[in-house]
Amino acid sequence: MTDQEPALAHEARRISTKEAAELLGVKPETVYAYVSRGQLGSRRSTGGRGSTFDAKEVEALARRNRREPAGSSPAAGTLSVRTRITLIDKDRYYFRGVDATELAARHSYEEVAEWLWTGALRPGATFTAPEASVAVARRAVDALPEHTGPTDRLRVAAIAAASADPLRFDLSEQAVLGTARTLIPTLVDALPPKSHGHRDDSSLAHRLWARLSGREPDEASLRALDTALALLVDHDLAASTLAVRVAASARAHAYAAVSAGLGVLEGPLHGAASGLAHRMLLDVLDRGTAAPVVADELRAGRRVPGLGHRIYPGEDPRARALF
Template identity: 45%
Template sequence: MSDLPRLTAAEAAARLGVKPESLYAYVSRGLLSRERDAAGSSFDPLEVEAFARRRRRSPGAVPGSPTPGSPLMVLDTRLAHIDDDELHYRERSAAQLARDASFEDVVTWVWDVSTLRAPSPADVAVARGTIAALGPAARPLDRLLVAVSALAATDPLRDDPDPSQLLRAGARLVTGLPAALAVADERASVAQTLWRALASRDLPGGSRLIDAALVLVIDHDLAASTLAARVAASARASGYAVVTAALGAFDAPLHGTASGAAAHLLRAIRDGDDPATAIARTVRAGRSGVPGFGQPLYAGGDMRARVLFELLRDAPESAGVLAAVDAVADEVARRADMRPNLDLALAALTLWAEMPDDAASVIFAIGRIVGWISHAVDEYDERPMRLRPRGRYVGPAPE
């Protein structure tokens, strides 16, 4: 296998978000290696990626450098926690729930409700018509966002100040959004409806894999979108506005849409591209590194990815996709201490089901609505507007 195509100095500096002078300072201090030839300096893309992730994990490792991901605040949370590299929802293993329970069963348990009341067929028809007005070029998340607005507009009780409106709005969204994306039997589950909306093939167990994915993405500490949901709830936004605020932070390449880039990478490798070449091309194309790798909350790798890959290995006709997963994971592991994360697993699921590359963001968002609403309920128990930080002026001094 050929060595990874290398990054130029400009590309390496752009990936790290620093000036070329800082890049060469890292080289002089032994933090990065480079090769020099007649064309100039070049850098190993995975060494650069590993260095970028070390800077995020270790504030102060490079004095004076920014440290993305450093917490601005610590908030109490009552839903997800990670112990010994295992994700739990309250006292129950998320992995076990994903393997054994349906999404609906987990949602009713998390929200402590007896049933999930769906919007009326007329309200779903309004949401479906709003989606249709976007045309075929709209992204899946665009369709989801306008459907949230449509379901809000058809709910006369959306501004009810009682906290119970959050759970009622949440139930309308997790059941109504899939129904707005695809016409399905009224008795179909959320996962079955999403399979009909997103997948291009009929495979046994397909909706069961979506069910497991929905459960695994419900909550995961205070991600950027979850914080946005809590800020909106702090201002006593409605359930629909909480989800809209969260989707604004979610629709980003470093968060909810990272699986699209990972799917593009896997697709290229599955279709015959050399893994090293595909990785280098992906790193050059953006500043988010190798999509589908790294998760600082786990020392031994993202357990959500592990569960989805285990389920996918038992699925029919998955060998080609999993071979691409293994090829890219081996190449990354050979160069950097990074393991697959949830985004790579969701990308593998989309390829197996022959979904569009960015379809996994819809599965992710609908599952995460459960967590956003849960956090909003908790925030309603706190003092209103408590999540209002104060700014510190650092602009030019007055003359």
């Protein structure tokens, strides 16, 4: 084999604009729209007439564009649209071209969030909330009935925090990023704590743990929670993310956009689905074995909560990373 053969083989995989359009099922001008949006790479053909495209990249884009809800399963009610931030392909997913599970293993949730927002890694990045914002959000959340669920608490906290921010209508990029960095810890700190072994100046994962569990955390537990946050920070343009984008497209401020997403998250075909899985796990622990619990779900004609993902034909990489 000569040094030139691999290069020639690579060139053989390049296709014309017409061929790319046929693979994608679009007009040639739409192919160039994909290029302008950074969704597809191109190279000028020899002689400068027209462009060529990597066949594998075009085929991967065609597969993603064809991804649609299938059948009448509960998952068919969800909506997923591809973005330039997250790419899901063949049981793996990427944030800005970097394997998301590797990022979550090496970096904190805050660092991964910064990577999504800016495309730059900020080692040691931390999010802190203004005391006034947290105080207003806590008072609003504390006024809710005791049985109020966490998503409703978060929605109320978001709106309360908005009322304390006179600059919320500044929609410049840097202003919105600043709001994001303070709103996330505000939402966490506004939730009622289940234990008192935390400090508000500790890590975000530590503060969130105190709102989720009355058990004192160890380093492994905190690392697992932080990794889960990083793995779930984005996952294509799902229903709640789409709701956020719709609100933002109407020039709603960041607090209102987040509130719109939290409203959609309450749906049983989206965020509330995790509650069904949690309830099943409690049932398994109570009965001492999973077999009869799974049998009951199947006998009732229901999907087993928490198992299977319509986007990943094999294994969800997030589950593998957490396990």
